[in-house]
Amino acid sequence: MTGTPPLDGMRVVELSSFVATPLGGMTLAQLGADVIRVDQIGGGPDIDRWPLAPSGRSLYWAGLNKGKRSVTVDLRSREGRELVAGLVAESGVVLTNAPPRQGLTCEELKAVRPDLVHVRLQGTRDGGNAVDYTVNAAMGFPLVTGPPGQETPVNHALPAWDVACGLYMAVGLLAAERHRLRTGEGQCLRVALYDVALATAGNLGHLAEAQLTRARPRLGNHLFGDFGRDFATADGRVMVAVLTARHWRDLVEATGVGEVAAALERAFGADFREAGDRYAYRDALGGVLGPWFSSRTCDQVGETLAKTSVLWSRYRDFAEVAAALHDEPLMGRLDQPGIGVHLAPGSPLRLGDASMPPVPAPTLGEHTDEVLRDVLSLSADRIAALRDAGTIR
Template identity: 40%
Template sequence: MGLGHDPCWRGQQVDLNRSRYRPSLRKLNIMEKYIMATNSKPLEGLTIVEISAFIAAPYAGLHLAQLGAEVIRIDPIGGGLDFNRWPITKDGRSLYWSSLNMGKKSLSLNMKDPKAQDIVRHLLAQKGQGQGMVITNLGARGWMSYEALCAVRPDLIMVQILGNRDGSVALDYTVNARVGYPWLTGPAEANDQPVNHVMPMWDVVTGMLAANALLVALRNRESNGQGQLIKIPLADAAMSVVSNLGLMAEVMVNDEERPRLGNHVYGTFGCNFATADGRQVMITAFTPRHWTALVAATQTEEQMQALAASHGVDLKKEENRYLLRDDIEKILQPWFAQRSLEAIGALLDEHQACWGPYQTVRQLVDEDPYASLENPMFQLVDQPHIGSYRVAGSPLDFSKHQRVAPTASPTLGGDNKDILINHLGVSEDDFHALVAEGVVGAVAE
């Protein structure tokens, strides 16, 4: 049944008008209340509904959950499109799904059933400034459209992630192909083939934009009582980055296209070097101090002075280091090739040069202290059905808020009972009836 009739659960009568949020006449400073309270979780008191799949929207929800918001992810019974996505454990549990849903609550519903749709509407109609917010990257049409949901909460905030701005389908990998980066990535000699990078960069960027957009809309609602719909096309997020970093201007103003450079850094000096023990390091020298430190650590002052004199340039200027990058690389190569990674690291650190070791993910996990429990961002989390392992919380370290410890991801539908009974006031008998009817998933799947 739809809203305006008896609620979908039989025994519990819910006054739909009472359950709608009506803006208070008293001015509330929601950002002061939830963001600026000393010793609280930064987003404590906010409840966000997430109806999503894959990366962008779940990443937004994860970011908000890591800051203390209550994030309720809604999935189909049995799991959505990404529930079994790789990587998976030996017994088929998705490490991908569990990682993107750490700290959230899980509600599993048969979203095709009008009773399940009623549950979503009632969840979004909960009273309070910290309620009535939803993030989705699924089709917000019909009963789930912004206009339809505003019927139960006029000041609803909805963040909707699209593929392309016209509503057509696009994913990170197709968007990345479109914005030019595959022709800038890879070896310099691979001029006739695009090279994809493997990080879903545009999903992550869009997810962070979605979280930011929700908080901006919340601040607006706090000041004037108005909700709004915010659309974020994945392709627009990517194109905004390409524009903001000057790549589009480079073509339009200079009539030039940036060349593919392999591991060299455009416009300055930076590249990789092999070590005596078979490792690789990345070296950068963006600033005069970086450059001075690198030259001092490698004891190449005389060679660099001779190189600069022969070309009549000052190598403390990064554009000159870029133009002479191949010569600088040749001067530095023997120094790295004659030393182990440990020896190189000690000397570069002594001089405060800017560098980093190339590591596999296994080396990151096994060897890097920044990825260990020495870093307070990481905690051991016991994930049901998977085991105990290190998990990162939010990288944000506030001076006026406690760090929110990461917690396990939910089992699919593991919060069904809590959400329906404690959030929506459904009786226990009616909850079990909804499960039996296939409207709500089993308590834990």
């Protein structure tokens, strides 16, 4: 990225683990903030979380901490917590999902930094424990995921609530920072994983639908409320989605099923320009379109549909995606210490023509001395004494 990044000059102390909070911190770091991740000596509970590189290092940890600085402190000791409180006093911004520790609560930290912006992730609004997997189970989505007739729940492989929560945390932090710039007032902001999932289910209409009509049934790979589904091809499988009358017209013309589709309209008294009718008769329409897809390869399907407005994609596994990363402008060559050279994503945010390439994650505790020296102005002798006492490493 050329020029000054938008969050240049902002320093954030992050006390975190797992997905949501590290993702929120990394999002800020990719925009130019100096994000200092503080961990217990030896690392937090996510330090060796799978997937692992051949070296045994966590690809998960490295992937969610790109561009940050790392400090390790004995958070169980009073002196260690005082060091962290000092970092907070100098930075004025905290992002955390760590268990509350004496001396590091928002209220205690505001005593030394009254304009503190403190963003805390909770499991539930009342402070109870929850993780993506339990929140998802409580929210209904596993019971509408999977094929019709499936009796047991089907969990989604993507930790969607963690991802959404991490981005909410970043947005909330920036909103609180803007409020501080305008008024001089700090904020103790809390985000609950359960609330983010509940809000999303409500915003997408799932909860109102269940209250006013009925709970949504399982649909397999069908698109609810319009025509969308997967089709087998001669060499794979594709997903096709129709969301507008134009999409439908183009799909009918491209596949040559116009006469049959018109006959179905007359037989059913339907109008397939309407989303509701396309959805109601999705099985019949799928039966009509299926032979066109099954008689063609994915490349042939793509060559035809690329000339239309129809939304489609071939199904790929992660290995296929990884094999094509050299063609992705988001990806950059990253030499991650302890893991090696691989292609990794930069920020998906694009500021004009500027790109934000990936920056390696720190090794655990890599910047402890540097941060204590530059941020807290500790002398070399003082840092050495802290190390000898086991307070830092």
